[in-house]
Amino acid sequence: MSMKEDNFADWYLDIVEKAGLSDKRYPIKGMNVWTPYGWKIMRQIDTYIREEFDATDHDEVCFPLMIPETEFAKEKDHIKGFDEEVYWVTHAGLNELDVRLVIRPTSETAMYPMFSLWIRSHQDLPLKTYQIVNTFRYETKQTRPFIRVREIHFFESHTCHVSEEDAQLQVEEDIEILERIAKKICLPYTLLVRTEWDKFPGAHYTVGIDTSMPNGRTLQMGSIHHYRTNFSVPYDITYEDENGEHKHAHQTTFGMSERLVGALIGVHGDDQGLVMPPGIAPFQAVIIPILSKKNADEVLAASKALMSALSAAGIRVKLDDRDDRPGSKYYDWEIKGVPLRLELGARDIENNVVSFARRDTGEKGAIALDDLVPGVRMILDDISDNMLARATEVQKSRVQDIDSTENIPQDKILRFGWCGCEECGHKFEDTFDFKILGTPYHPEEYQGKCIICGKPVDKPAYAAHTM
Amino acid sequence: MSMKEDNFADWYLDIVEKAGLSDKRYPIKGMNVWTPYGWKIMRQIDTYIREEFDATDHDEVCFPLMIPETEFAKEKDHIKGFDEEVYWVTHAGLNELDVRLVIRPTSETAMYPMFSLWIRSHQDLPLKTYQIVNTFRYETKQTRPFIRVREIHFFESHTCHVSEEDAQLQVEEDIEILERIAKKICLPYTLLVRTEWDKFPGAHYTVGIDTSMPNGRTLQMGSIHHYRTNFSVPYDITYEDENGEHKHAHQTTFGMSERLVGALIGVHGDDQGLVMPPGIAPFQAVIIPILSKKNADEVLAASKALMSALSAAGIRVKLDDRDDRPGSKYYDWEIKGVPLRLELGARDIENNVVSFARRDTGEKGAIALDDLVPGVRMILDDISDNMLARATEVQKSRVQDIDSTENIPQDKILRFGWCGCEECGHKFEDTFDFKILGTPYHPEEYQGKCIICGKPVDKPAYAAHTM
Numbered sequence: 001m002s003m004k005e006d007n008f009a010d011w012y013l014d015i016v017e018k019a020g021l022s023d024k025r026y027p028i029k030g031m032n033v034w035t036p037y038g039w040k041i042m043r044q045i046d047t048y049i050r051e052e053f054d055a056t057d058h059d060e061v062c063f064p065l066m067i068p069e070t071e072f073a074k075e076k077d078h079i080k081g082f083d084e085e086v087y088w089v090t091h092a093g094l095n096e097l098d099v100r101l102v103i104r105p106t107s108e109t110a111m112y113p114m115f116s117l118w119i120r121s122h123q124d125l126p127l128k129t130y131q132i133v134n135t136f137r138y139e140t141k142q143t144r145p146f147i148r149v150r151e152i153h154f155f156e157s158h159t160c161h162v163s164e165e166d167a168q169l170q171v172e173e174d175i176e177i178l179e180r181i182a183k184k185i186c187l188p189y190t191l192l193v194r195t196e197w198d199k200f201p202g203a204h205y206t207v208g209i210d211t212s213m214p215n216g217r218t219l220q221m222g223s224i225h226h227y228r229t230n231f232s233v234p235y236d237i238t239y240e241d242e243n244g245e246h247k248h249a250h251q252t253t254f255g256m257s258e259r260l261v262g263a264l265i266g267v268h269g270d271d272q273g274l275v276m277p278p279g280i281a282p283f284q285a286v287i288i289p290i291l292s293k294k295n296a297d298e299v300l301a302a303s304k305a306l307m308s309a310l311s312a313a314g315i316r317v318k319l320d321d322r323d324d325r326p327g328s329k330y331y332d333w334e335i336k337g338v339p340l341r342l343e344l345g346a347r348d349i350e351n352n353v354v355s356f357a358r359r360d361t362g363e364k365g366a367i368a369l370d371d372l373v374p375g376v377r378m379i380l381d382d383i384s385d386n387m388l389a390r391a392t393e394v395q396k397s398r399v400q401d402i403d404s405t406e407n408i409p410q411d412k413i414l415r416f417g418w419c420g421c422e423e424c425g426h427k428f429e430d431t432f433d434f435k436i437l438g439t440p441y442h443p444e445e446y447q448g449k450c451i452i453c454g455k456p457v458d459k460p461a462y463a464a465h466t467m
Numbered sequence: 468m469s470m471k472e473d474n475f476a477d478w479y480l481d482i483v484e485k486a487g488l489s490d491k492r493y494p495i496k497g498m499n500v501w502t503p504y505g506w507k508i509m510r511q512i513d514t515y516i517r518e519e520f521d522a523t524d525h526d527e528v529c530f531p532l533m534i535p536e537t538e539f540a541k542e543k544d545h546i547k548g549f550d551e552e553v554y555w556v557t558h559a560g561l562n563e564l565d566v567r568l569v570i571r572p573t574s575e576t577a578m579y580p581m582f583s584l585w586i587r588s589h590q591d592l593p594l595k596t597y598q599i600v601n602t603f604r605y606e607t608k609q610t611r612p613f614i615r616v617r618e619i620h621f622f623e624s625h626t627c628h629v630s631e632e633d634a635q636l637q638v639e640e641d642i643e644i645l646e647r648i649a650k651k652i653c654l655p656y657t658l659l660v661r662t663e664w665d666k667f668p669g670a671h672y673t674v675g676i677d678t679s680m681p682n683g684r685t686l687q688m689g690s691i692h693h694y695r696t697n698f699s700v701p702y703d704i705t706y707e708d709e710n711g712e713h714k715h716a717h718q719t720t721f722g723m724s725e726r727l728v729g730a731l732i733g734v735h736g737d738d739q740g741l742v743m744p745p746g747i748a749p750f751q752a753v754i755i756p757i758l759s760k761k762n763a764d765e766v767l768a769a770s771k772a773l774m775s776a777l778s779a780a781g782i783r784v785k786l787d788d789r790d791d792r793p794g795s796k797y798y799d800w801e802i803k804g805v806p807l808r809l810e811l812g813a814r815d816i817e818n819n820v821v822s823f824a825r826r827d828t829g830e831k832g833a834i835a836l837d838d839l840v841p842g843v844r845m846i847l848d849d850i851s852d853n854m855l856a857r858a859t860e861v862q863k864s865r866v867q868d869i870d871s872t873e874n875i876p877q878d879k880i881l882r883f884g885w886c887g888c889e890e891c892g893h894k895f896e897d898t899f900d901f902k903i904l905g906t907p908y909h910p911e912e913y914q915g916k917c918i919i920c921g922k923p924v925d926k927p928a929y930a931a932h933t934m
Contacts, residue, residue: 023581023584025581025584026530026531026577026580026581027535027537027538027580028531028533028535028568031531031532031533032531033528033529033530033531033581034528034529034530035528036526036527036528036596039527039528039529040527042529043527059503060503060506060507060510061500061501061502061503061506062500062501062506062509062620063493063500063501064493064495064498064499064500064618065498065532065570065601065603065618066495066498066554066618068494068495070494071494083560083561084560084561085559085560086559086560087533087556087558087559087568088556088557088558088559089554089555089556089557089570090555090556090557090558091554091555091557092552092553092554092555092605093550093551093552093553093605093607094550094551101495101554103532103556103570110493113493113494114490114492114493114500117490117492129503134532136532138559138560140560151531151532151533153529
């Protein structure tokens with residue numbers, strides 16, 4: 001296996017292959033096959049996302065994949081933002097289609113003609129929907145599993161509200177949902193309001209959700225958009241208010257993609273393989289029976305009892321009873337990043353304990369069998385806390401304040417003064433080949449000067465090289 | 468609402484709309500929007516399907532949507548069978564593609580190039596995979612929600628084996644899985660080996676899974692295929708056996724689509740709306756509090772306690788505490804087909820019972836609160852048993868034996884002698900405008916004569932008008 005510190009790019013591809021996450025040998029570049037373990041991880045994440053959206057009164061829907069060009073073209077900035085990266089269906093069977101069909105790059109233009117039919121009165125609002133589907137972008141840059149692909153698994157929530165203020169409250173709720181998702185995956189993140197030239201095509205404003213990777217680059221895992229009425233006007237999404245007046249709905253969206261998998265590989269993995277956050281690990285614990293000829297039956301029976309007890313308590317556990325050496329099994333499950341390894345041998349049974357090894361720290365110890373379920377839960381919680389704390393520490397250490405354009409560090413996330421004008425922004429990006437990620441969504445204490453024009457500013461901007 | 472007996476087609480569309488299952492106003496004909504309640508039903512079915520495949524050691528995967536024309540064309544019968552009904556992606560961004568891409572109509576040609584890489588030795592077999600995705604067919608016939616659509620939600624399992632016999636055992640396992648799925652949805656079905664001219668393009672043989680609808684037509688809900696080595700030869704899927712010899716794998720597939728939803732609407736629904744099978748009902752029971760001014764708080768608190776107790780026992784239950792008349796709520800949940808309605812008022816609380824009404828029979832009664840969970844479970848089980856028994860009875864009554872071609876009943880499933888030759892088969896189909904569904908997969912006692920040529924035969928054929 002490649003070493004994470006030496007060569008992040010190779011190490012990343014190695015993990016994806018050796019942990020069995022996806023296969024990039026499919027005969028279309030950037031469209032990869034989700035192999036069983038990778039898909040299990042994605043499905044754990046999806047399951048949690050569904051819990052969150054269901055608990056916040058979002059209805060799950062599923063919209064068609066294809067969008068007629070006529071609908072796709074209704075919002076002008078939107079089509080301009082996407083027309084270089086969509087796939088076009090032009091023929092069906094032996095016929096050429098009258099109206100070409102776009103394969104969804106995102107679902108605004110599929111959903112909004114229907115929202116226009118669904119919404120009649122203020123009583124139909126808020127309308128809160130989400131779907132979990134695959135989306136398609138004709139990527140021209142170099143592809144990389146989960147991070148830059150042409151078929152992208154993602155969720156997208158779409159909401160409609162009576163007013164800009166109500167839509168703003170939805171953005172706040174989205175941030176609360178995001179906070180819980182990120183905690184589940186132990187991923188630190190920043191919320192930055194993107195620059196005007198980098199916001200989502202058609203949005204009023206865009207909040208980018210970024211994390212940082214071991215090579216110093218940031219990875220955008222998702223985004224939240226406030227649309228105001230930018231889409232409801234061209235798509236005619238109106239409601240009758242309490243006074244009988246017709247008004248346009250205010251809209252928001254929130255989406256995150258399979259980049260969450262890319263992020264958890266990069267943020268948590270090490271030279272032994274993946275390190276899975278317990279919250280979404282397909283297997284939170286693996287049981288390895290330590291068998292000798294004399295006591296194989298007894299140890300196997302005790303291992304099965306252990307598995308049953310943990311399963312019954314809702315812990316996702318795997319018993320590895322393959323006919324193989326324990327050391328070889330350890331190696332396999334380390335690559336797959338199972339948070340907790342439980343080993344059970346004759347000696348453990350005698351002492352009424354099970355031995356354990358933590359994947360995150362390597363720490364070893366024993367859990368009293370009388371205290372099995374709370375003992376395992378406590379360790380899993382501690383692994384989660386430790387993984388998030390460690391990752392947060394690393395993310396913080398990657399941010400560097402700069403107050404001049406001399407000797408800009410290349411592997412850091414830069415924090416600096418920017419007056420906010422496009423001219424200074426473009427000049428900074430073009431001169432130093434950094435991308436401005438934006439300004440903090442949640443205000444930060446700051447006093448400084450625009451790094452380009454010197455004007456005094458009271459909020460910082462962030463810039464980085466991006467994945 | 469239209470009446471089921473009078474006009475099945477209108478009744479069906481009415482139910483789909485009024486129960487909120489799907490919206491067919493999307494601007495591409497035959498590509499419908501899954502609205503929340505319809506999608507909840509589909510997801511319940513998917514969840515059960517996953518349980519079944521996981522329990523039988525199938526690995527869930529997710530393959531790309533698009534297939535290069537070069538891969539798609541490798542098996543000659545297969546492409547001939549599909550080229551009139553696939554969607555073609557010819558452009559991406561502003562470029563014309565060098566190799567056109569097919570939007571998956573089914574995934575043989577996406578999966579098998581990868582299987583060829585994955586399988587090396589007999590130890591890699593059996594390979595058992597499945598995926599739950601949407602698939603696309605350019606339907607030219609009239610479309611109908613869930614029954615004939617252009618974007619189709621379905622599952623497909625694909626397996627590879629060392630021998631024809633092992634593949635045959637897989638077909639047997641598929642039939643066991645099917646039996647459990649059908650029981651869960653209370654759907655009777657027949658297993659018929661399709662005629663040579665109606666089998667899946669590329670298959671060795673195809674078993675069609677049909678149910679019958681109230682208009683006398685049959686609906687194919689899915690199929691199981693034995694491919695022998697028909698695909699493994701062109702796709703070069705080989706393994707090294709124990710003697711070091713290279714052999715082609717034997718393959719099978721099994722798939723069922725959202726037609727399961729169409730079937731359950733048609734088979735179980737009545738003039739009041741849907742009737743949901745308890746096994747996959749999004750809500751197995753709905754609680755309606757019967758409030759009066761005097762006791763509203765008390766009844767609402769008791770209703771919430773009822774809901775908690777049922778939820779904790781794993782019963783999917785909804786408390787309808789909307790500010791509306793009970794009668795109006797009854798009406799809504801009848802349309803949505805919730806199997807069991809629970810009503811709780813002051814008198815019920817006094818008597819320590821909850822009143823109930825069954826959706827399948829309309830029967831009313833009371834359950835002792837001390838016996839709540841087992842009482843509800845017993846009724847749900849009885850509803851399931853009754854729905855399946857009733858549907859099976861109806862399906863049987865629709866089959867009619869015929870021994871001559873005179874006065875063929877138009878609204879029946881015909882059972883008759885057929886020598887099996889293509890000439891007689893085509894003659895029967897063309898002359899009487901019936902489709903031969905095939906011959907029983909499980910042998911049936913039969914002695915008769917070919918209805919066309921008069922040759923003696925010892926197995927029957929079935930024919931019907933199809934949806």
